[in-house]
Amino acid sequence: MHPVAPAWVRVRLRTAPGAAAALALLVALTACLASAFPRALDRYEDTGLVRAVERATPQRTTVLMRAPQPGLQLPQRQREQALLPQAVGRQYAAVLDTVRRPLAADPGQSAYGVQTRNDLAVPDLWLSRPSGLPAKVHLVARSGLAAHSSVRTGRLPRASGEVTAATAEVEAAVTAETAGKMRIEVGSVIHVPAVSRPPLAVRVTGILTPRDPDGAYWATQPLLRTPDLIRLPSPDPAPPEYWLGVLLLPPEAAPALLGTAGYAVPYWQVAPDTRALHAHELDGLKSAVASLESGPGLGRVREATDPGTQASTELDDVLLSYDSLRSGIVPLVAVAAVGSATVAAVVLLMAGGLAADRRRAELALLRARGASLPGLTGRLLAETAVVAVPAGALGLGAALLAVPGGRRTAAVVAAVAVTAVACAALPLRAAVAHRVVRVHGPREDTVSVRPSRRRTVAELTLLVIAAGAVEALRRRGVSGGSGDHLVSPAPVLVGVVAALVLVRLYPWPLRRLARLTGRMRGVVGPLSLARAGRTSVSPVLPLLALLTALTTAAFGGSVLAGVADARDRAALLEVGADARVEGTGALPAGLPDRVRRAPGVRDVTEVSLDHWAKAGRTMRQVPLAGVTPAKYAALADRTGLGAFPAEQLRRPAGAGSRAPLPALASPSVAAAYGMRPFPVRLGDGTEVTVRITVVRDRTPAVTGTSFLVVDRAGLSRATAGTSTLLLTGGHLDTGALRQAVGKSASVQLRSVQRTRYVDSPLQSGAETVYTVAVAAGAGYAVLALLLSLLRAAPERAALLARLRTMGLTRAQGRRLLVLESLPQALLASAGGALTGWATIRLLSPGIDLTAVALPSTAASLGGSALRTDPLSLALPTAAVLLLAVGIAVGQAWWTGRRGSVRELRAGDAR
Structure with a gap:
């Protein structure tokens, strides 16, 4: 062998x-x-x-560990040595060793050092004092300063000789931002209050520029590079404020911090290496971060540093947020x-x-x-x-x-x-x-064959398993974020059920049609149905391939259409129309006319928007929009955002100035004030009385869930001035629109806003992979159809050749092959449309497309459920029919070209 x-x-x-x-x-x-x-x-x-x-940002993702200040029970010499870079650096190496895979530290952005925890008020009057309050500083002795900054002016600070807690003067550097905002120059001396001794003199020797200001080295503690303007709580319109900055000391000068009142503590900053992050290790990443923050990892850190060391990070929250997005x-x-x-x-x-x-x-x-x-x-x-x-x-x-x-x-x-x-x-x-x-072997015609008992048992078993899984999925429901394993094979399960049922039902209409066409005078109809029922090729596999492909294409098309609809809807809710022109106050008088003449603009609706209106006796702040009822009602109807009859908002003719204005309100405002008249104080100090007549969840003029809309004819002259324009149009010219508006107002386009909703590569990548997968499935479905027709091609060619010798015309031959292939094509297309519809109906109650369509910041604009997309059902179905007919016509044409004798010989050889 x-x-x-x-x-x-x-x-x-x-x-x-x-x-x-x-x-x-x-x-x-x-x-x-x-x-x-x-x-x-x-x-x-x-x-x-x-x-x-x-x-x-590194401020959230870096793991920052701090140990307490060396205790007073220790000898002074030992306390000072505990803050020297040799000791803190050795502990830093041990801290990095505690970081376990899959979490990896980035040594280039990680750092260690000593810093004061308390704000130290300095008495130097030459420092910037916006409200007369003294500036405050932190002292930080940090590693790697030379590698992460360049000297703009002066030089890097140095420690002269041995520095102790009693040292009277040390050198420091500041960043360019700190120097500019706090009026610090090279050579400036800042006197930092000390304990039981004269102030510590800190001489500035250099002004630095961070090489990577957004990197973890600087951005984990932004105060290192950018001072904060601290505002104290006060009822005054101009609360008192002071500057808080950082003085960067050399690491060897860290013991000097013990002489101040700043509570000097060593710290270790561990920045994650983003190059080592992999989504398939997400569970391990979350465990590693949890261990380092409050688990065994923190225990090992405390063994290497101090029993009181604490760790803080928000990296675990970031990973959880990403996991939530991915699971959806x-x-x-x-x-x-x-x-x-x-x-x-x-x-x-x-x-x-x-x-x-x-x-x-x-x-x-x-x-x-x-x-x-x-x-x-x-x-x-x-x-x-x-x-x-x-x-x-x-x-x-x-x-x-x-x-x-x-x-x-x-x-x-x-x-x-x-x-x-x-x-x-x-x-x-x-x-x-x-x-x-x-x-x-015996013939196994589709119509006349009786399936064996083994096949019946196997099909029934498979049918029961598939139907049970589908029923369990239907009863339990599935959330897009649950990761239920029944979601993925749902189209296949439904396709299996449909294929088995349709194959069993397929002979019945063929027998019925064969009896009906047997009475016809022509030969093509009865012969084609007889041929369709006598094929010995099992239709289960081709039908299963076509049903699965059609179902997946319908499901995928509905998902992609749902994602697009969700983004369109969210952008519409955000903008209110196809474009929005909004100013901080009243717009220039000629601006609405200029905007109307911009290319692509079909209509412009003017709105008087008052964001500072206060309603009722409680003076609750409620945005109020003054509109022209007829135009605004048309806009609301066109956009689908809270359509209403214009008559319900129009101010009654002849009504006095004290008559309440009809108002359209959100449900929250209507619940708070009811249908009785109530006063509204406007931003210009005037007051109007309104009565809610219409309640809608959304309205084009105001984004949010709290609003009032009234007839602008009842407002004061100042309040009724146009402050917002809502534009509609099919193809708005962004450049021309911005040129027409100029700098007098901001321009927000719905199309631009829609592009911003693709917030993560996870979303765009999912769409791409989904599209490719559906296209590949469709391609294989076409190949399955070709293979199923190719199996019977030699037999069909021989039959057509024999019939040609008996007088069958070429047109009749084409009709014969087309009609012979139509039953299975109709079965596959109708079954595919049905199974696609059933799958979407099955999964739609529990699938939310918001995770794919919108970022988490825009999720409040509304979710998006899976809905049937008619185009995704109709196109694949029509494609299957056209392909089957096209193949049959092509085979008839090719057989006619080859000649009957050759085909007869080929058929006899077979």
Whole structure:
């Protein structure tokens, strides 16, 4: 057997090079896509995690550890030595050693040192005093100052000789911002109050510029580079304030801090290395941060530093926020991934089945001549592996090159799985078909065959399992952030149920139609239905592939459409129209006319907006908008933001100045003041009386959940001045609009606001991966349809040739093939639309697309539930029908070109 197998393989490859090349191409493409998916997933998740940590700023993400000041019970010499850089630096190295993977420290942005915890008021009158209060400072002896700053003026500070708590003068440096705002110059001497001794003189020797001001070294404690203007609580309109800054001492001068009243403490700043952050290690990252903040890691830090060391960071909150966002996105992406993977697996199985069907006679003859079943399957496995294994390796290599980054293990596993399925498809199909030695098998027509008991039991078992899982999912519901494992295979489960049911129901309408068309005079109709019912090809796999692909495409299209709708809606709620022009006060008189003439502007609605209006006796601040009722009602109806009849807001004709104005209010304002008249004090000091007549959740003029809208004709002249313009138009020219407005007001466009909602690479990456996965699934569905039609192509060509010899015209031949392929195409398209609709209906109650569509800062603008997108259902369905008809027409045309004699000979040979 062993010497013969290689020869067998060589002969087969030489006799069927086209089939081998097609299999290699299919395996390479599938392995490439399967390997690229987990790497792309890792890539955008890692990028999203890094972006989340970077946006959170080092002030939140750095782990800052502080030990108490060396105790007074220690000798003075020992207290001073505990603050020297040799001791604090040795502890810093031990602290870095306690950081456990997957959390990694960035030594370039981490630091250590000694600083005063208390604000120290300095008496020097030459320092900046905005309110006459003395400035305050912190003393910080910090490591790495020379590496993280450049000297603008002067030089870096130095420690002359041995510095102790009794040292009278030390050197320091300040940043350029601190020097400019506090009026510090090189050579300035700042006297810092000391305890039981004269003040500590701090001489400024240099003014520094941070090399990376936004890096963790400086940004963890922003006071190091930028002084704060502290305002004291006061009822006065101008509260007293003072400057608080930092004086940067050399690390060797740290013992001098013990002589001040600042409570000198050593600290260690551990900045996370964003290059080492990986989303698949998120659970480990959260555990490592928790351990370092209040767990075993902190215990090890205390062993190396001081039992009273405390750690503080908000990195755990940042990771939790990212995890919440990811958990809302991953289940949706997994739906597309599982659907596409299922379709690809079915196509690989169909390719093996097609090869086994075409070689049925050859394999049956080998079995009849004594070939054993293990020997036959082994030869087929070797024959397939010679082609599939190199192709799978090629696809894996292409994926690794095309998608850099991400884990290689998942990519290799995906490629191996694809290669294994491709290798096993032909041998397993042949083993099942030829387990019994036979030369001629019975016909298995779709209409007349009675499924075996084994098949019935297997289908019922699979049906019960799938239906039970779907029912459990329907009863329990699923949240987009729950990570429920039933969400991902939901389209596949529904497709399995639909495929099994439709295959069982498929013969019934065929029999009925066959009886009805049997009475027709023409031959094409009855013959096509007879042909559709006599095919021996099992429709389960092609139907399952098409249903899964159509369902995934419908689900994916609905997700993408829902995301787009959510962003459009949020942008509309934020802007109020297609564009918004808003000033701090009344707009120039000619501005509305200039804006109306801008390209793309269809209509302009003028609004008088008073943000400082106060309602009722409680003087609750409620934004009030004065509008022209007719135009504003039209705008509200056009935008869908709280449409209302204009008559309910219009001021009654002939009403006196004291008559209450009809008002449109938000539910919160209506609940607070009811439907009775109540006074409203406007920003200019005048007062009007309003009565709520309309209640709406939203309104175009005001963003938020608290507002009043009245007829501007009832307002004072000053308040009724136009302060806001709401613009509508299909294609607004941003440049022309900004030019027309000038500097008199701000311009906010709905289209620009919409682009800002893609806040994280996690969102944009999820959309990209989702789109590619759905497109790949659709491509494999087309391939499945082609394979299913290719199985019967030789038989159809021979039949058409025979009928041509009997007088069948070319037009009748085209109609025959089209009508023969239509039943299965209609079955797949109708079943795909039905299963897509059912899947969306099943999952929509528990899936919220807000995590994908909007950033967390805009989540208050409203969520977005999954809804059926008619276009996503109709387009794939129509594509399946058009493709089936197109293939049938193309086959009829090609058969007509080849000639009947050749096809008859080919058919006889078969």
